[in-house]
Amino acid sequence: MPPDLTDFLQKDLAQNWEGRCATKCKYAIFAINLDDDPVEEYAVILSDPERLQRIFGYDRGADGAWRRIGMFQEMPARPMSPQDSLIEVLRHSQAEAVAAPYRDLKVGDRVFHLVR
Numbered sequence: 617m618p619p620d621l622t623d624f625l626q627k628d629l630a631q632n633w634e635g636r637c638a639t640k641c642k643y644a645i646f647a648i649n650l651d652d653d654p655v656e657e658y659a660v661i662l663s664d665p666e667r668l669q670r671i672f673g674y675d676r677g678a679d680g681a682w683r684r685i686g687m688f689q690e691m692p693a694r695p696m697s698p699q700d701s702l703i704e705v706l707r708h709s710q711a712e713a714v715a716a717p718y719r720d721l722k723v724g725d726r727v728f729h730l731v732r
């Protein structure tokens with residue numbers, strides 16, 4: 617993992633999780649190509665002490681600096697119990713980037729994601 621990403625993640629996650637992850641969060645970081653360019657982005661699975669699980673994506677901006685590109689939401693969302701550890705699932709299977717079945721819709725300057 618790039619050292620400057622480690623630095624960025626420490627700041628980004630501390631800001632967004634208000635210190636909750638200082639010692640108690642479990643996380644997994646992996647490289648995955650999420651778009652059309654050949655360079656890999658990174659995904660972080662974060663599981664907090666209450667077993668709330670979130671997946672964030674990270675990419676470099678045009679200036680070369682890391683930025684969070686967003687949070688992945690399961691579509692359609694299914695209930696996830698504390699036993700359904702995504703980090704554990706990742707140990708036994710691979711993550712892959714999949715194209716959305718339907719593209720976003722842009723009307724004027726507003727973009728809409730299809731929620732099913």
Ligand SMILES: [Ca+2]
Pocket residue numbers: 649650651652653654655656657
């Ligand atoms: Ca890429």
